Amino acid sequence: MTIVHMRIDNRLIHGQVTASWGNAIRTDHLIVTNDQVAGDPIQQMILPQAARGIPTSVLSVEDTLRYAKSEKGQKERIFVLAKLPQDALRLLEGGLQPEEINVGNQAPMPATKFKMVTHSIAVTAEDAAIYRAIAEKGYRLTAKMMPSDRATDFLEILKKNKL
Amino acid sequence: MIGIVVVSHGPLAEGLKGAAEMIVGPQERFLAIGMDPAADLDSLRAEIEAAVSAAGAGDEAGVLVLVDLMGGSPANASAYLAVSGTPVLCGTNLPMLLEVLVARASASLQELTNIALQSAKEGIINLTQILAK
Numbered sequence: 622m623t624i625v626h627m628r629i630d631n632r633l634i635h636g637q638v639t640a641s642w643g644n645a646i647r648t649d650h651l652i653v654t655n656d657q658v659a660g661d662p663i664q665q666m667i668l669p670q671a672a673r674g675i676p677t678s679v680l681s682v683e684d685t686l687r688y689a690k691s692e693k694g695q696k697e698r699i700f701v702l703a704k705l706p707q708d709a710l711r712l713l714e715g716g717l718q719p720e721e722i723n724v725g726n727q728a729p730m731p732a733t734k735f736k737m738v739t740h741s742i743a744v745t746a747e748d749a750a751i752y753r754a755i756a757e758k759g760y761r762l763t764a765k766m767m768p769s770d771r772a773t774d775f776l777e778i779l780k781k782n783k784l
Numbered sequence: 785m786i787g788i789v790v791v792s793h794g795p796l797a798e799g800l801k802g803a804a805e806m807i808v809g810p811q812e813r814f815l816a817i818g819m820d821p822a823a824d825l826d827s828l829r830a831e832i833e834a835a836v837s838a839a840g841a842g843d844e845a846g847v848l849v850l851v852d853l854m855g856g857s858p859a860n861a862s863a864y865l866a867v868s869g870t871p872v873l874c875g876t877n878l879p880m881l882l883e884v885l886v887a888r889a890s891a892s893l894q895e896l897t898n899i900a901l902q903s904a905k906e907g908i909i910n911l912t913q914i915l916a917k
Binding site for chain 1: 793821822823824825827853854855856857859860863864867
């Protein structure tokens with residue numbers, strides 16, 4: 622199984638992903654991972670359309686793990702788009718080993734105590750703990766808006782923001 | 785009269801609205817929404833749906849939603865409206881918007897949808913090639 626890229630982005634598939642990342646990363650299969658999104662029939666319809674040509678699945682965390690470990694999944698170069706840091710951590714705990722992990726957008730959730738650490742990434746204290754748990758698994762988390770941007774270390778960003 | 789809601793990444797929608805009104809004058813039932821980079825999909829969806837209600841309030845003619853980019857968040861957040869029957873068109877440009885604003889007082893929603901799709905394509909012209917003839 623090759624997970625060429627894992628992106629954490631609660632805006633899921635959108636212009637940045639399809640216009641820049643889809644081209645920059647050679648991928649056979651885009652998997653959007655989140656239990657709630659996977660259960661939403663409209664998201665199931667719109668997201669593969671939004672991916673403009675990249676074969677796309679919308680799966681729960683469990684189903685993503687099952688697929689990645691399947692015979693078919695083993696042969697592919699998979700781009701995983703995890704909606705939330707929790708989803709990403711659960712995927713890693715389930716055995717996924719992405720080549721890189723990048724934090725895309727995390728729009729603030731109403732009624733949470735968040736801090737905007739970049740202009741498009743909101744982080745709560747709970748989120749910060751999850752990002753650290755991801756890093757403790759040996760990953761360097763980056764925050765890159767576009768594939769060509771310089772990779773900023775996300776834990777450094779959290780530290781700077783006292784999170 | 786059919787209401788129009790334009791939705792974009794950043795200030796494009798407001799810019800299109802301003803440009804269109806510069807040409808055809810101030811418009812009623814015409815709203816623009818520019819998505820903030822930090823917007824969350826659910827609140828964007830709520831904002832679009834509120835604008836559609838406002839643009840169509842008290843008129844049976846319906847509302848046409850014009851978004852900038854297929855696959856972008858404005859389009860994805862409009863998917864729920866699209867599934868429930870509101871026409872949502874992607875790839876909005878100024879030629880499309882102008883045709884729609886001019887035709888919307890007399891056209892049906894289906895006719896206006898067709899006008900929009902056609903004018904968006906016809907508005908893309910290689911001027912250099914035309915002048916070289």
